[in-house]
Amino acid sequence: MTSWRFEPIFDSYLLVMVSICVLMALWLFVRPTRQLSKGRRFTLASLRFCLLLLILAGMLRPSRSAVEKKRQQGTIMIMLDQTTSMQQPSVNTDVTRWQAQSELYTKLKNALGDLEENISVKSYLYSDEISADIWTSADPFPEEPVGEQTDIGTSLYRAVTSAPGDRVLGVILLGDGTQTAFRPQVEIRQAGLELDRRRIPLFTVPFGKQGIAGAGRDVAIEQLPQQYRVFTGNQLNIRCVARIRGLSGSTVPVRLSVQSEGQPPEVIKTLNVESDEAEVVIPIEMEYTAGQPGNYTLT
Incomplete structure (x- = not known):
């Protein structure tokens, strides 16, 4: 025009x-x-x-x-879980989750092979980090998963930010859906906010049987800083999160104890949290007023 x-x-x-x-x-x-x-x-x-x-x-x-109208290049991302937990049985106990995922990936390659020229596909293997793009790789698909930890938040964030100039049309996330990384570089919430900021839809494809409440019980305190520095008499705000799994309908006590050098630990505060789902993450906040100068251990 x-x-x-x-x-x-x-x-x-x-x-x-x-x-x-x-x-x-x-x-x-x-x-x-x-x-x-x-x-x-x-x-x-x-x-x-x-x-x-x-x-x-x-x-x-x-x-x-x-004025010349040109359709912008778009990218579809496929992410495949390569942690060893994928060796567990899938819904069909005759095959593992890895085998079921590999079969679905083959179907996706056949279905997405003839897309329009302005739409490309990238696929990554992920565990605690993502691999290079394997969509057009000549290397064969791995026969067995080798990753030790699953860090979904970091993997998602690295994938959508790996190519700043690309417009990501959507992310297809395959895996068992279990976050096992103890200290993720990027929290799942932060990755979700990045997807929302970029208006990127996320499609999840889970493998394995649905977890049964109480089948595996676990309580963990996460995101607790390794070190605090505070002056005597000042108030210290301690923030962390409690990850509770398999204790739906239960009350879990969270205790804060302080131990000085050569002394037994002293419980200074107890907070009861309610778990109303099979797996839940609850923010915890406690206050502690610093006593005499010295080194203390908070647990």
Whole structure:
């Protein structure tokens, strides 16, 4: 689509018209001397007229704009869990989760092989980090998973930020859905916020049987800083999260104890938290007023 537009000097068409009228009057009434031949007078008048047209064009400042619509390149990302937990049985106990995932990945490659030219596909293996793109790799698909920990948050974040110029159309996340990394570099919540900021939809494909509440019970305190530094008499705010699994409908006591050098630990505060789901993450916040100077251990 092509269009023309004018931007007259001082943003005034009236000024341009008045100026051109004055120049036209000069061109009409100021004649070349009659000592010149007729041909030369015609040539001189023509040159003045051309100069008049150039002045008019310069005062109107015409511009031509062309708009070309081009479809933006988009990327679909597929993420495959390669941790050793995928060796556990899938819903169908005859195959492992890894085998079921591999079979689905083969179907996805066949289904997404003939996409439009402006849509590309990238696939990554993930555990506590992501691999290089394996969609077009000539290497065979791994026969067995080798990852030790599952860090879903870090893997998601690394994948969507790996190519800043790409527009990610969606992420397909395959795996057993269990976060096992003790200290993830990027929390799942932060990765989710990044997906939301970029307006990227997330499609999850779980493998394995649905967990049964109480089948595996576990309580862990996470995101507790390794070290605090506080002056005597000042109040210290201690923040962390309790990850509770398999204790739905139970009350779990969380105790804060302080131990000085050579002394037994002393419980200074107890907080009861309610677990209403099979797996839940509950924020914990406690306060402690620093006593005498020294080194203390908080547990």
